[in-house]
Every structure is written in structure tokens, then in C-alpha cells.
Amino acid sequence: MPRDLRGFIKQLEERGQLRRISALVDPDLEIAEIANRMLRRGGPGLLFENVKGSPYPVAVNLMGTVQRVCLAMNMEAPDELEGLGKKLALLYQPRPPKKISQAIELGKVLFDVLKAKPSNDFFPPCHQIVLKDDEIDLTTLPFLRVYPGDADKVVTLGLMITKDPETKVPNVGVYRLQLQSKNTMTVQWLSVRGATRHLRKAAERGEKLDVAIALGVDPLVIMAAATPLPIDLSEWLFAGIYGGTGVHLTQCKTLDLEVPADSEMVFEGTITPGETGVDGPAGDHMGYYGGANQNAPLIRFHCLTHRKHPIYLTTFSGRPPKEDAMMAIALNRIYTPILRQQVPEIIDFFLPMEALSYKAAVISIDKAYPGQARRAALAFWSALPQFTYTKFVIVVDQDINIRDPRSVVWAITSKVDPARDVFILPDNPFDSLDFATEKPGLGSRMGIDATTKVYPETDRVWGEPLRSDPDMASLVDRRWAEYGLADLKLGEVDPNLFGYDMK
Template sequence: MNSDVPIPRNHANLREFVTFLERKGQLTRVARPVSLVHEITEIHRRVLDRQGPALLFENPVDGSGRTHAIPLLANLFGTRERIEWGLGLESGGLPTLANLLADLRGPQPPKSLSDAWRQLPHLKAALNLNTRSVSRAPCQERAWRGHEIDLDHLPIQTCWPGEPAPLVTWPLVITRAPDDPDDINVGIYRMQKLGRDRLIMRWLAQRGGARHHRMWQAAGQDMPVAIAIGAAPATIFAAVMPLPDGMSELGFAGLLKGKRQDVTAGLTVPLPVPAEAEIILEGTVSATETAGEGPYGDHTGYYNSVEDFPVLTLSAITMRRDPLYLSTYTSRPPDEPACLGEAMNVLFLPLVKRQFPEVADLWLPPEACSYRAIVVSIDKRYPGQARRIMMGLWSMLPQFNYTKLIIVVDRDINVRRWPDVIWALSTRFDASRDVMTVDKTPIDYLDFASPKSGLGGKLGLDATTKIGSETDREWGKVLTMAPDVIKRIDTIWASLGIGETLP
């Protein structure tokens, strides 16, 4: 890897980021023809598992044996370092962004002139929250309408055996409310290919796109939609971040870039689209027509069941003259969504601390599909505090609404180290006293363990030291060595002949 390549403050588009990664030695071009049916998934899976580079498949081949002219880009966000670079940050720079996001959700007034001066970068960043409209956009250099529209021209993957059709996996779906053009949402929802100009739009009921669709349905109208494939990294990240209510993802992308997001009007739909995107799909989501979607491999590590979702009919496909097609797969972690989930963990922590100052640390284990379990450590001060934290987390962020298990520990426990967590559970938890259950709550409908689709239970385990009215027994004292002994052994360690590295 070339460490001498400086990290740009922003990447205006996907191809700039690809060029940067190649200069860094973090992108591999695959010239050999590789099948879109399963083979790219298997290569991607192996490379991601060893934290390898991004992959540019220059000659993807579809199921009929045809080689596509559009290259496929995969494993773009397969490491935390590439996620940080995509945000224009140095390696390890996510906490800086996390604090900015916390300030945006709950701004604090400056306490002094010097404090106001320190907040000036935040004020400058806020100026980039408004988008900028442009009339000539790279994403519309080529345009297909009417009979020209054919999704077969795009290298859409079939990721796993048994899947019914190719699947669009990294689409930024742009929707708006029928009565408020400023109420715009950008979300990532997978889409099954249904025909040359038709896709199935799969979204969960609580997501912004589904909310907009219900509003259009209530008005008896099909909903206009635009889909960006291959946007700038900041635009992709904005679509998955825990933004404050009412904040535009397109606007927030400008804040991440350090410059306002350029948008242009769709050719056939009344929606703004990222001007620098590689490919744009435009069309309408039917108010009435649905089709069975799936089964597809999902982040749970299982195939989801077949369910009906609304049908999207395309009215235009626009793109750059030489576009890139961004794709990924989902599976039991590790996968790219899990990598993004670990980055989101860093962003969640300051938000949680702002709401609950007693929280010391928080961890969403990627093995738990990014958000289904939380381990949280607290500075415990009063009886019942662990349960208060459980209830607060379950209701705080949409992502935590689906968390099935919360383990609360004391601040002396490393939440990222399972041996520490298991020790706390084994010595500070009693099943007759320290279990909190909540039934009939929202659950990810892809969770087959829940008794009903989308409705299930939550479990909280209090593995903290019990204080006050929580116990009638004298609590044990944790074994610790005297500090002066530790210091003395540190001093003589090198002379013991045991090893060079201190334990």
C-alpha cells in the first residue's frame, strides 16, 4: 500500500475515489471474464474475509455468456480504513465525524467566546447542508427512454444459489412526499429485476421510502422515484447514517464532502438526483401492483421468505459515457454491510452519550448482524439504572428498535472483549433478578426466530454490580494487584529473562 498518497478532503464522485484507491494500492483490476452469477460473490467473499482491496471486474459476464461493457465495482467498503478514506478522513478519523454528528442532533450553545471559536468549523460545515442545482450533469451524458430501456445492459449480480433473478444491491432510492417537495428521503433498498424495465422495490414499512409510498397510495397515485447507482462515497454514507429528523441525506452528503452536493433534475421525474452519479434509474412505483420478491440471501445468513412488494416501472435510464456499476452481496457477517455497521458503531457512541451521560462505551457486535445485540457499559450510580438504559436504547434510534438483546455491564468491563463480558455475566448476573423481557415489540421481519413476522420479544441482561435495594448481600471485591507492585515489576521485567514484551 502506498502511504504517501494524500487523502483528499472530499471525493466529488465514485471514480475519483476509485482512482485514489488505485494509487493507494487498495484496488485490484480483474481483467479475466468472471460470471455475474455467483462467481463474483465468491471472489468478493474471499477477498473481504482477509480485508483485501476493492475489486474492479472489467469484464463481467452474465448468465447467457455475454460480456458486459460496464465494469462492476465490488468490496469498496470492505475495510474501516476505506470507509474513513471515502469520508475524506485520515485512518482512525471516524470519532471526529461522530462528534460532529452528535452536535448536529443536539447542538449545545457556546459557553464562552473561545468555545464559540471552537464551534466555527461546525458552523462552516452546516453551510454545506444545502444542495446546489446544476443544469449539465455527468449522470445524464447518455439517456435511454421508451423502447431503449433495457436492464440487461447493466451488470446486475445474482449473488447466491437459488435466487430467482439478478438483484440490484447498492441503489440509493430517492423519494419525496406528494404534498411537500422538500420532504425528500434517500434510502438503500434492494431491488429484484423483474423484466427489461421493471423492478421490485423491497423496503421495510418504517423506512422513509415506504412512508412516502403510503402517502402517494393514499392520494391514489403512483410514486415518482429516482435511483442512483455508484454515487460519491459521502452520498452513500449519508443514506445509511443516523441523521436528525428532517435533515436531507443529499444535503448531509455535502457536509461530509466539505462542499455542497451538486444535484440535477431527473429527466422524467420531479426529483433531484446526484449530478456526479454513475447511473440513474427513473420511474414510478405502482400504488397497486405488487410482485413476490425473493428468496434472496440476506444479512442474517439465511434466505428470506417470498413476500409481496410494490413494482417499479422505469421511464428512463441515464448514465455517464463510461459508467461504473457498484455492487455488493449480503450474507452472514462478515460482509460489506457489516463493515459499515462497525463504522456506524463509532458514530452511535457520541449520540448515545449525549442522551445518557452515564454510558461509558457501547458495542454492536458484527456477529449479531450489526444491530441485533448491544453490549453497553455504564458508570452505575443508583439501583435500576441498567434497566433505564435498556429502555432508553430500545427507543432512542430506529436502528436500536430492532435490537433483540442488550447486555449492560460496569465501566471496568471491555464491551468489545467477549471474555470480559462473559465474566461479568457469570459473576454479576442472576437469572431470577437481572432479566428484563419485553414482548410484542417491533422486530426485523427477516428474523425467523420471532413468533410472528415483524413482532417479537426483547431481552435485557443486567450484568452490573448490584447496589442499594438491588441486593441484600454484601458484594464481592474485585481482585486487583497493588499499584506499587505493578510498577516495580514493570521496572525489573527486562532483567527477568522471560520475554521482551510486557504482558
């Protein structure tokens, strides 16, 4: 099966995970309303084949469940993602092997890297149709307006490819774009992202920054672009490691940039440093409208290429659950081995979807000495770039189920004295879309030590935790059917019994 968007759509359809909609739908608010209802119900991916004002179909909610994210990465279950993370950890911060087994493991990963090298396609599908200059009219494309207060239509799953003006190393990122005219868009990004560094360097050199936007790519490539990488490693290489074979790339028609050859559409343009537009307001991942950015970089497009009969792949942001939250859950599993390598005392970590998938983290550690929880929290914030914007880090003991909110809340309430165990770091670089901060782009972080305290963290003797008698627990397990309770599965809990509204 081809590793492109069309191959993934076919795979979903074969598994009953895609619904085609032939009724006429409007990209202005209507498609997003339908898709949002599907997302909340864990429903199938959607392919709208009859879109008002455009000849092109729209695909949305293709990665609206964790299962479908795994399928996009050629895996069947989330547990397999951690194995991929172990490979990436070896590449992220390689160390000389100390044992034969470690050398063999490293050799296998290096062989995977060789297989993952991108290849070139000289007759790419994305160049089947070529439009230049006055032929370009972005207003005919089925971009979505998602919320009634949005300033205009947006692009959300486009890969932005730029290149460092000095080193020529490319960067691939996913940023929100807003339509401005028939051939211009503004981009909304964070100051720490790779493309922003490239624009600053271009400005220092008095040059324009070349920009390519690839739309409708293999979802696996999108996941690779969303993975935090060392600056000198290629997203294309990581996408090849994700998929087991190299990504097919092709040279842009007018730029010295490479894009996925099987893209449905490619926009080629430039950013002139200092040329800006008004971007927003627009609905964002925080669950609010982001304010209008008066100085958003403006991209002028002079070439548009696409496949015959292209499919427009999109998604949208907002309060979870959304597709980006499902992608984040999968990435959470991939990050875990990388994080353990950087911070060895961390047993596991979890970024709850309800906390916007990165605003709060729960970390479990094997506590061995006083102050270790604080050290682990501080190390977490600096381990990977995206953790810079994590507001809350809760550190618990390794016997706490970090994915069970009841267990985490119990740990906080039973093990934390706020004056001793809560620490705040003020004035950190922050997400400017976070309205809770007093100043845009500058906020504080909170660490909570919810571990069992040891001397000299406390002078009190800590109570022994309550546990069932293991022999009696084993006896009850064996006699469960004898009690006439076989139809009630062991360990199954109805959350509604404890005051949780699960509707």
C-alpha cells in the same frame, strides 16, 4: 481528487488497496464467490473489467475493511469518526449553549453546515447518455445473483430517492432491489423507513410515487444515507458535512427529484400504490434466504441515464463479515456521541459484527443508582430508529472492555442472576427477516443487567474485584526486558490459547 466513485477507486489503487481483474467472470454467482473470499481475508477492493453478458465493469468490496470505510469518509482512522459524530450530535438535537466555548463549538458546526449545502450541476456526468421507454433494458446491466437459491439478480448499493408528497422533503435510503423484467424491479424495505412513509402518503392521496435510483455514487454519500437522521434533515446536507463540501446534485430528466450529479447510472421511475410483484427468496443479512414477499412494491422505470463507460458498484448481504458489517462498525463510532447526548449515562456502546451489527448491543454506564442499567437499556431502544430492531442489550460497568468478548462474558456470568437481572419486552415491531421470531414482524427484546449490584438490587455485600498490586505491576513493567522477555509484547494475548479457533 474528485469526490465521486472514480476518485475513490483511484485513491484505493494508489494505496495498493484495489485489484483489477481482466479475466472473464460471470455476474451469476462467480463474482460474489470471488468477492466473498476477499472479504473474509480482509483483501483489496476488486474491479472486474470483463463481465460476461455486459459491457460494464463491476466494482465490489471497495469498503470491505474499516480502513477503507474511513478513507471513503476522508479519514485515516476510526478514532476520527467520533469527532464527526460530535458535530452530528449538535445538529441532531441542538441545545442553547451555556458557555462561550460551547457557543464557539456550535458556531463552527453551523459554519460547516453552510459549507455543506448541496450545489446544482446543470451539465452533469450522469446525463451523458439518456435512454427512455423501449430503449431501456436492465437485463444488459451486470447485476449480481449472489446465492444459488436467489430468485433473480439484485441491486444492493443503489440510493433510492423519494419525496414526501405533502412536505416535499426528500428521503435518501439504501434498499435491496430485485430485477423483474427489462424495465421493472421490486423493492425490499422495512416499514419504518422513510420511503415507505412516502408510499403510504402517496396511496392516501391517490398518486404515484416518483422514485430515482442512483448507482455508483461517491461511497461517502452511501454512508450518509445509512446514517439515521431526523425526518426533517437532508441526507445531502449530512453527506456534505461528512465530506467538508456540498454534494453536487442535478435534476432528474423526467422527475422532480435531485440525484448526485456524478452518479454512474440513474434509473427514473414510479411506484403505483397497490402494484406489486413477488420479491425473493434472496440471501439476506441474517445469513439465511429471506422468504418470497408476494406483495413487494413494483417500480416501473421509464428513463435510464448514465455516464460514458459507467462502472457498476455493488455489494451483497450475508453472514458477517460483509461490506455492510464494515460500514456498520464505522457508523457505530459516529452514533456514539449522538447516543450519549440522548442517554447521558452511557459511556460507550458496541454493536458486535458477529451479531449482524445491530441485533445485540453492549453498553457501558457509570452506574450511580439502582435500576439505572434497565433505564439505560430502555432508553437505548428508543434513541435511534435502527435500534428498534436490536434484540439483546447487555449493560455493563464502565470498567468492562465492551469490545472484548471475554470481558463481557465474564461480566454476564459473574454479575447476573437471571431471575433478577434479565427482563423481556414482548410483542415489539421487528425485522420480518428475523426467522427467530414466532410471528413475522413481531418479536421480543431482552435486556441483561450485567452491572455490579447496589442496594436494594441486592442485600448481599458485593465482593471486591481482584486486581494486581499497582506498585508491583509498575516494577514488572520496568524490569520486563531484564527478565529476557523483551520479544514478547506486554498485553498481547493469543486467542488460540484460550480455546478460540481464529482460522
